[in-house]
Amino acid sequence: MSQVSRSSLRIFVLTAAMLSILFVARAEQSLVDKRAPDFSRSDLQNARIDLAQYRGKVVLLNFWATWCGPCRLEMPRFVQWQKAYGPQGLQVLGVSIDDSVAPVRPFVQKLQVNYPIMMGDAQLSDLYGGVYGVPVTFLIDRKGIIRARYDGEPDLGALESEVQKMLSAH
Numbered sequence: 001m002s003q004v005s006r007s008s009l010r011i012f013v014l015t016a017a018m019l020s021i022l023f024v025a026r027a028e029q030s031l032v033d034k035r036a037p038d039f040s041r042s043d044l045q046n047a048r049i050d051l052a053q054y055r056g057k058v059v060l061l062n063f064w065a066t067w068c069g070p071c072r073l074e075m076p077r078f079v080q081w082q083k084a085y086g087p088q089g090l091q092v093l094g095v096s097i098d099d100s101v102a103p104v105r106p107f108v109q110k111l112q113v114n115y116p117i118m119m120g121d122a123q124l125s126d127l128y129g130g131v132y133g134v135p136v137t138f139l140i141d142r143k144g145i146i147r148a149r150y151d152g153e154p155d156l157g158a159l160e161s162e163v164q165k166m167l168s169a170h
Contacts, residue, residue: 033146038052039127051093056089058141060090061128062075062137066107074156078115085164088167095117096117096120136150137149137159
């Protein structure tokens with residue numbers, strides 16, 4: 001391969017990489033300040049969960065997986081928050097992206113998760129602007145508007161502060 005061809009190839013690859021990063025960044029933020037897409041799923045106990053039924057509550061919607069290290073760290077905090085802030089109007093909802101429910105049930109039982117857990121799929125991921133890795137957490141206000149999207153392990157202190165602010169805003 002000639003020096004010119006290698007140079008052209010490098011420029012092409014770098015340009016493509018930069019464009020894909022820009023596209024993903026825009027896709028990730030595209031739902032912020034917009035109405036959260038409604039969905040309906042069965043949770044692990046086969047109860048029907050409709051996002052619309054939580055209007056009037058602050059919703060922390062968390063996409064996670066049993067094999068995800070940061071998810072394992074943040075979920076016990078979400079359990080605590082559901083207990084502490086649930087009476088003030090917080091509802092945590094979990095969406096597992098595991099391939100099957102088999103590893104999810106014992107994991108949820110071990111952590112004593114006190115909020116609904118649903119199984120996700122590509123359709124739900126696409127509905128939320130593309131969930132390509134986990135954890136991904138959305139904060140949805142009482143009117144059903146997405147106010148924030150956190151990709152990767154969030155600063156749990158900052159996230160809790162944001163939840164508290166949203167709960168106090170009536």
